[in-house]
Structure formats: C-alpha cells, structure tokens
Amino acid sequence: MSGEPATHDPASLATTSSATTSREATYFAPRGGLPPQTQLTTERARFTTSYAVLPARTMTDIVTSRLPHWTGMRMWVLARPLSGFAETFSQYVVEVSPGGGSDRPELDPGAEAVLFVVDGELELTVGGSEGDGAGGEGASYGLGPGGYAFLPPGERWTLHNRSAATATFHWIRKAYEAVDGVDAPEAFVTNERDVAPTPMPGTDAWSTTRFVDPDDVRHDLHVNIVTFEPGGAIPFPETHVMEHGLYVLEGKAVYLLNEDWVEVEAGDFMWLRAFCPQACYAGGPGRFRYLLYKDVHRHAHLGRFAR
Numbered sequence: 001m002s003g004e005p006a007t008h009d010p011a012s013l014a015t016t017s018s019a020t021t022s023r024e025a026t027y028f029a030p031r032g033g034l035p036p037q038t039q040l041t042t043e044r045a046r047f048t049t050s051y052a053v054l055p056a057r058t059m060t061d062i063v064t065s066r067l068p069h070w071t072g073m074r075m076w077v078l079a080r081p082l083s084g085f086a087e088t089f090s091q092y093v094v095e096v097s098p099g100g101g102s103d104r105p106e107l108d109p110g111a112e113a114v115l116f117v118v119d120g121e122l123e124l125t126v127g128g129s130e131g132d133g134a135g136g137e138g139a140s141y142g143l144g145p146g147g148y149a150f151l152p153p154g155e156r157w158t159l160h161n162r163s164a165a166t167a168t169f170h171w172i173r174k175a176y177e178a179v180d181g182v183d184a185p186e187a188f189v190t191n192e193r194d195v196a197p198t199p200m201p202g203t204d205a206w207s208t209t210r211f212v213d214p215d216d217v218r219h220d221l222h223v224n225i226v227t228f229e230p231g232g233a234i235p236f237p238e239t240h241v242m243e244h245g246l247y248v249l250e251g252k253a254v255y256l257l258n259e260d261w262v263e264v265e266a267g268d269f270m271w272l273r274a275f276c277p278q279a280c281y282a283g284g285p286g287r288f289r290y291l292l293y294k295d296v297h298r299h300a301h302l303g304r305f306a307r
C-alpha cells in the first residue's frame, strides 16, 4: 500500500450490482485504507415501539409508490399513522421527473401539507378558480432547493416539474384539527434562505429555523429546520407529547432514541412516537441539520376517536 490512506466510496461497498445479468457469484472484498471522516460505522435500520430509523440506504428503487392523478413521479413513504389513533402525520420523499406533476395532488380535503424541496426546480400554483380542473389562475411560485410551502386543508394547488432535471421534495401531511372559533391558517410560500434561524438559549451551536410564529395556535403542525454546528448537542433527553418526523438534510450525529444511541447521517429518517426521549450530539466534521415535524397546540385527545 502507498503512504496515502485509501478512501472508500460507500456506494462501492454494495457489490451485488443490479447490472449483473449472469449467475456469477459476487464477493465483498475489503479494500483497506481509512474511510472518510463522514462515513458512519454502524448499520442502523430499526423499528421499535417508540421509534423507527430508516437509513438512506434502505430507500431503494424497489420500494417506491406512485399516486393517482400524478405523472412522472415515484415516492418513498417514510411515515404514516400505524395504530390508527396515536400517530399524527405522513411523510413522503417524492421524485418528479421532467414533465411530471399533478393538477390534483391531494385528494383528502381535510389534509394540510408542508412541501420542502431538496433538489431541482418545481412550479407550484396555489389557489385558482373553482371548476377549472387544472389549478387555473392560481398564484404561481418557483420552488428550488430550500423552497417551502404550507398548504392548509381544502387549498387548491398543483405541482409540476417544468425543468429538464429531476426534482425531489418532502411532502408532510396531517389531518388538520379545526377548532371552533379559530380560523385555519392561510397558505404561504418561502425559502429557507429567507428565514433567519433562532439560536437556542445560551448557545451558538444549536439553532432552529421556524417557518411560522410558534405562538400562532391556528397551526397544529410545525415543520422546522434544526441546525447544529460541530460539537453542538441537545444536552438532555427531551421527553414531550409531540411526535416527530426527523429527516437528516446534512451531516451526521449520534442521536438518542429512547434508550439507544444511534448514528445517523444525511438521508436518514427517524420517526419518534410521543414521549420518546431524545437528545443528540453532532460530532462533525460539518454541520448537522434536519427537517423536523411536530404536532402542536391542540388538546391531548382522549382516545374516543381515530384521527
């Protein structure tokens, strides 16, 4: 071996190539050398009663879904209610090919949504006249990476990829819990770069980018971006009623999920049930950032009805 440490391309570790057409055996061969500092050390897929971890590597082509009234799309379902009453949201990673999209993306009139673009360019229309069947005269927005849209229940919206490259976005959905005497919030469209992060008290190493006023009780969900500089931490096990979906946008860390410390990295998804203890430590070398869903500002329901 030369004096230069070799580096591993993690993708090259998957030696059973889909391009293999014969029945020749393939073998994993260690290559030696020092893996890059960004590589994790453990395999992390987990499903427990209090949390789940879906590592980026488990999102492969064979487990995709398609939706009615969409063209040129495929998606990975990262979260959905399981027990029928305890969980609050669903979350998808959606890929839209050039020319793909939908004029009827959401079929449930009670569903609110947050869209967050991680790659490519999408055209979103919001509003528009009744009965035109195509989103019509709605206001039009270009959503590139960091683009964020909140769409209240019953909103008319359309989404299309009119660019030459594939676009990828997160779609987080929740059954809006309307409250007598409280208006539903209005739609808005923004970009992460236009929203200043709020530092957590007493530290520059942990901040939260909030897209709605945290005191606005019209909203019953928040989707924020949480950022840690290398060395930043949640220094105690948070334990609260809010359920979480947590998608790692950048970097890596060790995350406490109930009683387990789990390594996570960009592309991984975590689902945390209500009251699941959680903390983290961002060891670097770069920033650690994630998209964080939580349900907020409603009575703890009494188990009489499913939601």
Ligand SMILES: NC(=O)N[C@H](N)C(=O)O
Residues within 6 Å of the ligand: 226, 238, 242, 244, 278, 292, 294
């Ligand atoms: N796991 C987390 O990032 N939790 C946040 N501090 C939160 O619940 O807002």
